[in-house]
Amino acid sequence: MSKEELVTVSPIDGSAFVRRPYASESQIESALQRAAAAQKAWAARPLGERLEIVGRAVDRFVDNKAAIAEAITRQMGRPLRYTPGEVDGFAARARHMMAIAQEALQPVQVSPQAGFTRFISREPVGVVFTIAPWNYPLLTAVNSIVPALVAGNAVILKHSDQTPLCAELIYDAFVQAGVPEGVFQYLHLDHEQVRRVIRASEIGFVCFTGSVGGGRVVEESAAGRFIGVGLELGGNDPAYVRADADFEHAVETLVDGAFFNSGQSCCGIQRIYVAEPLYKDFVERAAALTNQYVLGNPLNAETTLGPVVRTAAADGVRAVIADALARGAKNVVDEKRFEMARAGTPYVAPGIFVDVDHGMTLMNDECFGPVVGIMPVSGDEAAIELMNNSPYGLTAAVFTRDEEAALSIGRRVETGTFFMNRCDYLDPALAWTGVKNTGRGATLSVVGYEHLTRPKSFHLKTTL
Template identity: 60%
Template sequence: MSELITISPIDGRELLRRPHATRTDAERIARDARQAQREWARRPLGDRIAVLSAAIDVVLSRSDAFADAITRQMGRPIGQAPGELRGLAERGRYMLSVAEAALAPIVPPPKEGLERSIEREPVGVVLTVAPWNYPLLTAINSIVPALAAGNTLILKHSDQTPLCAEQLVTAFADAGVPAGVFQYIHATHDTIRSLIQSPAIDHVVFTGSVRGGGAIEEAAAGRFIGRGLELGGNDPAYVRADADLAQAVDTLVDGAFFNAGQSCCGIQRIYVHQSRYQAFVDQAVALTEQYRLGDPLDPETTLGPVVRARAADEIRAVIAESVRLGARNCVAPDRFPRAGADDPYLAPAILTGVDHAMPIMSEECFGPVVGIMPVASDEQAVALMNDSRYGLTASVFTRDTEAARALGRQVQTGTFFMNRCDYLDPALAWTGVKHTGHGVSLSVLGYHALTRVKSYHLRLL
């Protein structure tokens, strides 16, 4: 039997190992989910909401254990890990607060002799394949609305963060979620592929790479099931001449380097009006050099390792290739003595002299690296922001709301921000365009993705 082995990026040591589920195990888990779904869907919506609300409370009561697990598995500084628990609660509680409205029947205008309505039913069994970078936040986006809508859910977490799946399922069970309604599975890609290809799964939610999303699409081909795919980005920001520079620097440096830059909606490309360019770069470098790179279990650390040594090598290669093509790294690596040449501890990098022929500006780089370019106009900024195969979020920093709205209508993106970035508002739909994927999570539309509609046309005699 194969095993998953989780290596902690903190020290390169084995943290845990778990047996992978066999195909027989996967079939049993799916069968249990199918059987439990019928009874769970029959429970009144108010009962489901109450149980799920209690589950969120249980998770929060175990914040220290969740935070410790996140840090040890993927390296986020322990002082920042509790923020993910707060985000989980915000999203989960919001989604519960709109469940009744989102799932309410749509009743057309009256028509004599007829009763007509459009109602929403659960799709059945949902498979959520979640990543390691925000192991709770990415998962909760589908867990709460799927279960509230009357589905059951199987959570397959990254091999880097299996404890998060185990902790979530245990917490929900302790809150009273019935057996079979919410389960986890540790499995190989081949087992998950066979599960998706079988009649056992009715909807797949995936957050991860473009390559991984393609594998999901291939596995689901011909099954005509729903798929929600968030596949990453190379997110841009534009700092206009009228921006509050200090606020823009503070927000964008955090947006680029929080979680060691390992965020699908983290900032990777910054375009600054040429009149503010040098001042922006100088202030961004000064702020970046205040980060403390080190052991993420140390409360004073503000920048931890990236998830794996292999990922660090890939990030270093992006920096080296960009520099070879003419970029300049404005942050002196020797200011971060913990950084090593062959381990996951990376000094943050701010690259100037960049253009779109360089990988930092054209491809997703999942690490603490950002490129900054000067621009002469709004038109040039929009053209550069749209010059990407990704489209998850985009930001503009300005005091002119109308100008921001006009720019937002031109930028190809799923979410458009003014004077902020790298944030998910649960009241708004989380979606993307181009190679970022398709589908919707959060907001009332998140329920629509996890339900199917049925029309009732009743003729009265």
């Protein structure tokens, strides 16, 4: 595999699905200069014009849904029955951020003072560099691309080497919509080139979604530049099933939350704490539901669980499973039902592990695969302590019929988003953020616009 060439290996069959040259130094420099030059004119356009152009781009993108969905499946392995939903989600998030733009970007008014006009405007930060991952290649990218453009920034998108076609397809939609040249671009870059772009004087903000290690590299690359960075770095997300929970709803929701996208979700459920009276029945019902999954080729209509992104990733998941089993855990799922799950392939059987504890990697670190651990707890205090016993803090969930209890628990759990009776979901009206090793910053909601703009104060004195 050449260092000058990006090669995307499809997890479906191990074939080289995409080949692209990495950008040359001259291409990088040209893209940076075009973005910086185009941004000022783009920001000078009325907000309504920017919204119109971005809206057309979203419409063009959705028109190509079938082809985009298949491209996602072939690149990263999610079953084709589900990938069209990501295109719909891209559009829904984009349209929400467009709908709130007028409110989010209006100047901040301060109390009147005779003889003065005073307000705080929200100015674009300039050129936004978005670094997007493969696991939700559209939903992670749209979180920053659309609000950044609407706010008057130019955007350069670097997508994962696993999903380069997503960058190209998004770009095509914006070109068809008439976005001015240089306002939205993509670059295929290797790791060192990413560092070079972050260090470039033209870049005003970096939006990164990925690993903790990758987040550290972004911070180190931006050090001394005095620019903002948004870092969404994953999680090991917990759920707590209280004794008063709607039992069937909790089981069905949490099984889906653990195994959708083959567990390759930053906010997927990896740890479940169940009130002792429900524990035995919960485990049995969860195992029965999990045994109904169909692991197979994600292009087949009957497949509900596809491969993980690559064989090396599957080996990492298997290592986490081996660690848990060696420390006394037990898998209650019938692995024999999943014939495609074999060593040396990216196909991994789903696993539900009991007799687990926080000395196991499964319960204290992120594992991007279809595995979940379940522990019994005596009540709220024990659950809160265990939920917080993690280096991550992206989302957490409680299943209960008591909203007051949920709020009380939620205020004590260290997390960016707290759910009641749902999980593994992102509401664009709410800030998407995290604590601890999950990173910093926020996307979506009106708060997301604050990170893609800078305040500028106007203090005007009237003289006679």
